Amino acid sequence: MTLEIRKRELRLRVLASRVSFPLADAALIQALRDHVDPAPATRIGGVWPLPGEPDLRPLWHELHEQGHVILLPETMKRGEPLRFRPWSPGCAMQSGRHRTEHPAAPPSDPPDLVFVPMLAFDRQGWRLGYGGGYYDRTLAALPGARAVGYALSSQQVEAVPHGPYDIRLPMIVTEQGPVRLQPEG
Numbered sequence: 001m002t003l004e005i006r007k008r009e010l011r012l013r014v015l016a017s018r019v020s021f022p023l024a025d026a027a028l029i030q031a032l033r034d035h036v037d038p039a040p041a042t043r044i045g046g047v048w049p050l051p052g053e054p055d056l057r058p059l060w061h062e063l064h065e066q067g068h069v070i071l072l073p074e075t076m077k078r079g080e081p082l083r084f085r086p087w088s089p090g091c092a093m094q095s096g097r098h099r100t101e102h103p104a105a106p107p108s109d110p111p112d113l114v115f116v117p118m119l120a121f122d123r124q125g126w127r128l129g130y131g132g133g134y135y136d137r138t139l140a141a142l143p144g145a146r147a148v149g150y151a152l153s154s155q156q157v158e159a160v161p162h163g164p165y166d167i168r169l170p171m172i173v174t175e176q177g178p179v180r181l182q183p184e185g
């Protein structure tokens with residue numbers, strides 16, 4: 001099977017079994033508060049939740065209140081990295097590609113800390129997303145940025161198929177805390 005087909009199969013499997021519930025989101029936010037020190041980042045890349053994803057919006061409010069600049073991605077054409085736009089509580093949002101939403105404010109400088117949504121992840125830090133390759137391209141273009149993947153622990157799988165463009169996440173946090181990532185064996 002080709003890599004793309006293996007990824008597609010895993011994507012369908014995890015989407016079919018995905019569960020979301022607010023208590024788990026609250027625990028995930030608490031784990032991120034406890035284990036991710038935003039300093040010295042000033043510009044933080046968040047994400048506006050898609051249906052079924054953990055909703056971290058309370059965290060964006062909190063970090064904004066603490067004085068960080070919160071940026072949310074605009075989903076560009078396939079093949080292009082994400083472009084980040086500044087968000088503030090209550091700001092106007094626009095509908096974008098694939099049911100995503102982004103702030104109406106013009107694009108600005110990129111983030112130095114990026115929270116990365118995931119459909120599935122494994123113990124080695126490999127991540128599966130919706131299949132646009134957006135975060136791989138975005139992180140490749142921001143080599144100095146810190147990336148933190150987040151998901152519920154139920155989204156962990158034995159092994160995420162990966163190829164030359166996939167970027168391993170150096171840190172993954174679930175509602176159970178930071179995942180102890182193992183070096184690739």
Ligand SMILES: Nc1nc2c(c(=O)[nH]1)N(C=O)[C@@H](CNc1ccc(C(=O)N[C@@H](CCC(=O)O)C(=O)O)cc1)CN2
Binds near residue numbers: 048049050073074
């Ligand atoms: N909340 C959120 N925003 C995000 C992402 C994400 O994973 N979560 N992305 C992470 O990269 C980017 C958007 N990436 C996407 C890439 C492809 C599709 C896509 O093909 N969607 C299918 C339906 C998939 C389904 O729900 O079954 C479609 O529109 O037909 C969606 C999002 C940027 N913004």
Ligand SMILES: Nc1ncnc2c1ncn2[C@@H]1O[C@H](COP(=O)(O)OP(=O)(O)OP(=O)(O)O)[C@@H](O)[C@H]1O
Binds near residue numbers: 137
């Ligand atoms: N830096 C890159 N340069 C060229 N192609 C890339 C790059 N990153 C990813 N791709 C390609 O984009 C396609 C989609 O990638 P992949 O299936 O890994 O997406 P994903 O990580 O699940 O999605 P997303 O990040 O949007 O949530 C693949 O064909 C992959 O090879």
